Amino acid sequence: MNVAKGKAIDVHSEADDAARRARVLVEPEALARELGATDLVVLDAQVELPSPRFDGDYRVASGRDGWLAQRVPGARHADLTAALSAPHATLSFMRPAPAVLAQALGELGVSNTSRVVIYDRADGFWAARLWWMLRWIGIEARVLDGGWRAWREADLPIESGPAQAVARGLIDVRERDGMWADRADVEAIVAGELRSTLVCALSAGVFAGEAASRYARRGHIPGSSNVPARGLFDASGRYAAVSVLREALGALDREQPVCVYCGGGISAAVDALALTLTGRGDVSIYDASWQEWAADLALPVVVGRG
Numbered sequence: 281m282n283v284a285k286g287k288a289i290d291v292h293s294e295a296d297d298a299a300r301r302a303r304v305l306v307e308p309e310a311l312a313r314e315l316g317a318t319d320l321v322v323l324d325a326q327v328e329l330p331s332p333r334f335d336g337d338y339r340v341a342s343g344r345d346g347w348l349a350q351r352v353p354g355a356r357h358a359d360l361t362a363a364l365s366a367p368h369a370t371l372s373f374m375r376p377a378p379a380v381l382a383q384a385l386g387e388l389g390v391s392n393t394s395r396v397v398i399y400d401r402a403d404g405f406w407a408a409r410l411w412w413m414l415r416w417i418g419i420e421a422r423v424l425d426g427g428w429r430a431w432r433e434a435d436l437p438i439e440s441g442p443a444q445a446v447a448r449g450l451i452d453v454r455e456r457d458g459m460w461a462d463r464a465d466v467e468a469i470v471a472g473e474l475r476s477t478l479v480c481a482l483s484a485g486v487f488a489g490e491a492a493s494r495y496a497r498r499g500h501i502p503g504s505s506n507v508p509a510r511g512l513f514d515a516s517g518r519y520a521a522v523s524v525l526r527e528a529l530g531a532l533d534r535e536q537p538v539c540v541y542c543g544g545g546i547s548a549a550v551d552a553l554a555l556t557l558t559g560r561g562d563v564s565i566y567d568a569s570w571q572e573w574a575a576d577l578a579l580p581v582v583v584g585r586g
Contacts, residue, residue: 297522301557304411305425305519308434311397315353315437321394321449323358323421324351325406326428329546338494340372346401352424352431353439356388356446358398358410363387370575371568373409373544375460378417382451390419391449399424399431404517405509408549412565418454423553426518433516461539461564463572470502470580475536481509481547482570489583494543497574499581501541505532506585509542509550519554526558534560541566541573 314320326343340361347357358364363384366376376384390396396414398421400406407423414421424431432438461476468474480500485491487506489498500506507529514520520528529551532538538555540548545567555563573579 296559297557300559301519301522303420304422304553304557306397306422307425308431308436311352311424311431312434312436314395314397317395319393319395320354321388321390321396322352322355323388323390323396323398323410324355324400325358325360325398325410326400326402327360327406332492332494334492335498336494336496337492338372343401343406348441350438350440352399352428353437354443355399355439356443358385358388360406360410364410364413371544371571373546375413375416375545375567378453378455381413382417382453385414385419386449386451389446389449390414390451392419392452394419394449396421397424398422399427401428403427403510404513404519405546405550408553409546412459412549412552416456416459417451418456419451426516429517458537458562459564461541461566463566463568465564466501466539466541466566466573467579469539476539476564477533477536478504479532479538479540479548479551480504480506480570481540481542481551482506483508483510484585486543488585493570493574495570495574497577497581499574499583500570501573502580502582504541504582507532507551509547512550512554519557522557525554529555529558529560537562537564539564539566541569543569544571545569 324347328341342361366374368374398407398410404427411423469476487500540551542548548565552563
């Protein structure tokens with residue numbers, strides 16, 4: 281089993297919260313001051329995935345065209361629809377093997393000594409997903425807090441057109457255990473054979489089965505709590521203050537690990553990042569998520585908010 285087994289870190293000092301936030305997030309003005317540094321790699325992780333209009337409506341496209349049109353100066357396009365996801369017959373955005381991920385990131389100029397900053401041009405979900413994958417192989421990246429929206433609102437420089445070639449980076453993979461869960465893990469959690477708190481990061485409407493979904497069935501995995509990813513941002517699109525995040529996530533049992541899922545392991549990364557900001561070190565993501573679970577009619581689902 282690959283689900284996280286570490287203990288939560290119960291640290292609540294403002295200084296520790298601020299230091300942890302600074303390690304994970306960067307403000308637009310601070311990033312602007314770093315542009316041009318030889319060890320800085322900025323990655324645009326945008327993917328186009330419109331909200332479903334009806335059940336089963338799944339439309340996805342690379343964010344490359346938007347990156348070509350406008351981006352943070354020097355940003356490289358990190359394509360989560362291709363090189364940074366593993367091909368699969370039925371599941372989208374599955375994580376690649378560590379060595380494959382390291383090779384794809386190396387093509388973007390990332391190395392173990394790089395200072396990596398990730399953003400997207402939507403709601404920060406794709407940036408969180410890529411941040412989680414880099415963390416998995418030992419690269420401690422930062423996410424641009426507020427993403428492209430915050431960059432533009434700060435009236436900071438932009439770049440467009442084809443990018444210059446970059447030197448290939450070399451990554452010595454240092455895989456971190458316990459960051460991913462699979463179907464067997466989640467089945468064990470549901471059966472009470474594995475201690476972990478299941479959290480669904482999808483919206484309340486999708487969780488309850490009241491809203492259209494991209495997936496085979498509506499509802500959620502039995503025993504799940506619902507902490508919608510969008511509720512973890514403030515009005516500006518930045519992650520809420522750590523004290524607010526801790527309150528939003530406070531109902532989760534701190535005596536056992538947390539396993540987060542969503543539709544395909546993307547929104548779940550926002551919850552995982554927020555939990556990290558609060559000091560939790562015992563978090564895993566069910567990578568195949570609801571996309572896999574809902575497709576197997578033998579697996580139980582729950583409809584409703586209870």
